[in-house]
Amino acid sequence: MDFEIGTPKQRISLILDTGSSTTLVDPDCVRAADASACQKYGHYNTTASSTSHALGIYFAAQFGTGYMEGSWYNDTVYVGQDKLPLPHSRVGVNTWSTYLWAGILGVSYGMSWNTAYPTLLDLLVQLGHIAVPIFSLEVGTRGDGRLNQSGSVIFGGVNRWKYRGYLEPIEVWPNPSDQKEQFQQVGYWINLTSFGFARPGESEVTLTNADFARPMLIDTGSTFTYLDADLVAAVAKAFNAWIDEGGVYYVNCELRSEDGYVSFGFNRGNMVINVSYSDFVVNFDTYCALGVQPADLGVATWVLGNSFIRAAYIVFDQTNDAIWLAQYMPCDNDDDISDLTLNAGEELWLDLTGLCW
CATH class of the missing domain: 2.40.70.10 (Acid Proteases)
Structure with a gap:
C-alpha cells in the first residue's frame, strides 16, 4: 500500500x-x-x-x-x-x-x-474522514492471467463491483473481551465451520464433520493458511504433495492451471468461499507450495492467510465486531465506492449486494 x-x-x-x-x-x-x-x-x-x-x-x-x-x-x-x-x-x-x-x-x-x-x-x-471504523479488502488473485487484478483497501466503504452476491456477517469469535483475557490482544478471529476440496472434474470432498468449528485469525501478513495437521495431510494427498524435513508441503506448479478448488465454509454453510487452484497453490517462481500448512502443535495458531484471502471480498467491521464475507469476483474496474454510515450494519446486510455474477 x-x-x-x-x-x-x-x-x-x-x-x-x-x-x-x-x-x-x-x-x-x-x-x-x-x-x-x-x-x-x-x-x-x-x-x-x-x-x-x-x-x-x-x-x-x-x-x-x-x-x-x-x-x-x-x-x-x-x-x-x-x-x-x-x-x-x-x-x-x-x-x-x-x-x-x-x-x-x-x-x-x-x-x-x-x-x-x-x-x-x-x-x-x-478526524471525520470516514464515519465508522470499517474497511474492505481485496487482495486480488495470483491467477493465471484470467483474473489478474491488483488489490485494494477501502477505508469506510465497499466496492460492489468486486464481489458476487450478498455479504455474510461472521461474528468475531472469541468475542473481543474474551480475546483480551486469553491473548492480551484482540484480532479478527472467526470460526471456520467446514473445509474441503474438489479435484478437476470431480465432486467436492468435505473433510470436516457437522460439528466442526475452528477459530481462525484473518492475517494478510501470512502467505499461507494454517490448519490442523490431519486436514492438511488430506489435502496434501489430493494434491500429490511432498513434504520436506521442515514439515512444509510442496506441489507441482502445473496444478495452478487446473480447474479444481479448495472450499472454506462459514456460519454452517451460509457462506462458502471457493479458492481456485491458481490462487491456492503458492508460486515462488522456481517452486510451488501448498496453500495450507500445518499449524504448530498445541498452539492456537490457526490462520486464514493470503492463500484464502485472495478468493474473498472481506469487510472488517470493528463497529459490530464482525467480518463480512463474499466470493471475490471482480467484474469491472469502476471505482464506484459505497460509503458506509453509522447504520453500516444495516447497509451491509440489506443494501450492498455485490454486482458481479
Whole structure:
C-alpha cells in the first residue's frame, strides 16, 4: 500500500497487515529476506520532515519469522487516493530488524482494545474522514492471467463491483473481551465451520464433520493458511504433495492451471468461499507450495492467510465486531465506492449486494 509521510511528503510503500495494529517503517534491507524488494519500498527520513517528533519511547515487535525494534515518532501521514492528512500519527521507525523487507501498516483493532494511542483507522474516524471504523479488502488473485487484478483497501466503504452476491456477517469469535483475557490482544478471529476440496472434474470432498468449528485469525501478513495437521495431510494427498524435513508441503506448479478448488465454509454453510487452484497453490517462481500448512502443535495458531484471502471480498467491521464475507469476483474496474454510515450494519446486510455474477 502506498503511503506518504512527513513535511515535505516522503513516499513509501507498506504491507497492509490485518494481524497487527501498529505502523512500522524502514526495515534493514541488508538483513531482509528480499533485499532488492526492500530497496524499492522506500525510506522515511525523520530528519528531513519538519513535522516529525521523536517521542523517546522504544518498541520491539515480532512478526512470525520477522522482528523489528526501534523508536516511536509522531508525524503527519497521508492515505488514500485523496491523500487524507492524519497529523500526529504514531509511527515506529526501525533501528534493527531481520527478515522483514517492507514496513507494516497494521489495521487490526486499535484504541478500543489494543493500543493506548489512536491508530490510522482510529484517526480516520476521529478526524471525520470516514464515519465508522470499517474497511474492505481485496487482495486480488495470483491467477493465471484470467483474473489478474491488483488489490485494494477501502477505508469506510465497499466496492460492489468486486464481489458476487450478498455479504455474510461472521461474528468475531472469541468475542473481543474474551480475546483480551486469553491473548492480551484482540484480532479478527472467526470460526471456520467446514473445509474441503474438489479435484478437476470431480465432486467436492468435505473433510470436516457437522460439528466442526475452528477459530481462525484473518492475517494478510501470512502467505499461507494454517490448519490442523490431519486436514492438511488430506489435502496434501489430493494434491500429490511432498513434504520436506521442515514439515512444509510442496506441489507441482502445473496444478495452478487446473480447474479444481479448495472450499472454506462459514456460519454452517451460509457462506462458502471457493479458492481456485491458481490462487491456492503458492508460486515462488522456481517452486510451488501448498496453500495450507500445518499449524504448530498445541498452539492456537490457526490462520486464514493470503492463500484464502485472495478468493474473498472481506469487510472488517470493528463497529459490530464482525467480518463480512463474499466470493471475490471482480467484474469491472469502476471505482464506484459505497460509503458506509453509522447504520453500516444495516447497509451491509440489506443494501450492498455485490454486482458481479
